[in-house]
Amino acid sequence: MAPRECALFILDETACILSRNGDPQTLQQLSALGFNDGTYCAEGIIGTCALSLAAISGQAVKTMADQHFKQALWNWAFCATPLFDSKGRLTGTIALACPVEQTTAADLPLTLAIAREVGNLLLTDSLLAETNRHLNQLNALLESMDDGVISWDEQGNLQFINAQAARVLRLDATASQGRAITELLTLPAVLQQAIKQAHPLKHVEATFESQHQFIDAVITLKPIIETQGTSFILLLHPVEQMRQLMTSQLGKVSHTFAHMPQDDPQTRRLIHFGRQAARSSFPVLLCGEEGVGKALLSQAIHNESERAAGPYIAVNCEFIW
Numbered sequence: 001m002a003p004r005e006c007a008l009f010i011l012d013e014t015a016c017i018l019s020r021n022g023d024p025q026t027l028q029q030l031s032a033l034g035f036n037d038g039t040y041c042a043e044g045i046i047g048t049c050a051l052s053l054a055a056i057s058g059q060a061v062k063t064m065a066d067q068h069f070k071q072a073l074w075n076w077a078f079c080a081t082p083l084f085d086s087k088g089r090l091t092g093t094i095a096l097a098c099p100v101e102q103t104t105a106a107d108l109p110l111t112l113a114i115a116r117e118v119g120n121l122l123l124t125d126s127l128l129a130e131t132n133r134h135l136n137q138l139n140a141l142l143e144s145m146d147d148g149v150i151s152w153d154e155q156g157n158l159q160f161i162n163a164q165a166a167r168v169l170r171l172d173a174t175a176s177q178g179r180a181i182t183e184l185l186t187l188p189a190v191l192q193q194a195i196k197q198a199h200p201l202k203h204v205e206a207t208f209e210s211q212h213q214f215i216d217a218v219i220t221l222k223p224i225i226e227t228q229g230t231s232f233i234l235l236l237h238p239v240e241q242m243r244q245l246m247t248s249q250l251g252k253v254s255h256t257f258a259h260m261p262q263d264d265p266q267t268r269r270l271i272h273f274g275r276q277a278a279r280s281s282f283p284v285l286l287c288g289e290e291g292v293g294k295a296l297l298s299q300a301i302h303n304e305s306e307r308a309a310g311p312y313i314a315v316n317c318e319f320i321w
Contacts, residue, residue, distance in 0.1 A: 006098035006107075008114075013090045015041045015055055030097060033072055046070060054080035054093050060115075062108045065100055077103035081115040086126050094118065148217075148236030152181045154229025165236050170211045185210050191221065191234075198223040198230045203237065255299035270297070278304035 007022030007030055017039045020027055035041070043052035047069025050061040064077035080095040094115045096107050142149050148165025152158050158176050166173040169185060176184055186209035187195075194201050201221040208215045220235040257271050277284045278301045286294040295314060302312045 004098065005102050006096055009035070009051070009093075009095040009097065011041060011051065011055075011093040011095060013055070013092055015052055015093065017041065018092070026098065030076075033076075035097070046073075049073065050078035050080040051093065051095050054082045054095070055090060058082055058084075058090070060108055060112050064103060075100055077107070079103075079108040079111045081108075081111040083115050083119055083122070086123050091122065146238050150181075150234045150236070151232065153231045154226075156180050156182060158184065159231075165234075168217065168236050169208060169215060170213065191219065194221050195223075195232060198225060254303075255296045256303045257300045260296075260300065271300075274301050275304055277301050 005023045005026045007020055007026045009017055010019040011017055017035065017037055020030075020035070020037060034046075041049065041051040043049070043056065046052065048063065049068055049070075050063040053061040053063065060079070060081040062077065062079045065074050068074060068076070068078075076097060077100050078095060078097050080093050082090055083092040083094065085091050094111045096111050098107070142160070142162045145162065145164065148168050149160065149162045150158065150165050150169075151160040158179055158181055161171065161173050161176055163173065165171075166176070171184055181187070188206035188208060190204060190206055191201070193199075199221075200223060201219060204219055204221075206217055206219050208217060216239055218237040218239055220237065222233040222235075224231045224233065257274060260267060260271060262268050262271065274297055284298065284301055286298055288294050298314050299312065302308060
């Protein structure tokens, strides 16, 4: 703070002085008035002063001369600006103290500028800590999943692989980072085509080649389309669990024509043709927009047919290439 006769204070949210810096003689004079590290400057202790008013009002404040309650401070000028965190909570105060004859019009803006810089640093630290916390939570979630997870960027370079995916694909997770996915694995044709077209896949059976071995997997591909290109997230579902789930669901359909409303002629006509299809021994192809109830109609046809006791198998044509 040289060559001016002034001192800079940093106070916490309780108006306790945490740190002092500045002209040694000025610091000594203020120390004689009781302004030391650990001193509380609340209004109930030192009376009216910018050090306490800034925290109370939440605004930058300047007090000088007889504006102070204590006569011992009449020869001094104090400028103070409060500090707030990202949630608007008071975290401290930046203050400048100097003899009255040394004060200038720039003193209060100076504390305001310092407070803004410190506030920006606190915000950056807070955002970084929040980001790290979310990243740790995400990594813990990905590592605890039964599914293998792989992601690569728009250049095709591996960005992330969890332990499950590394084990299934026989890859070294650490050594694989940053390498091209096509150098590590021979991708199945269905996956290559989906990547080329940036098309999602859901629960598709595929075979990889890794370390000269063929590996069967059930995969889900999620393209992430951005301005700089398309990156991908690939899920490797546990094959045995998926097969057990599919087996357990076979034949477990309960929807029948009786569950369908028959208030309008079009629905009654649909039920009529559905029952005709149920009496047929041929596979049934249902066409219609997504969400109109094709799956429920197919279940009703199955339960109406002679094969109702057998397995119910529906094929989503969207995933047939």
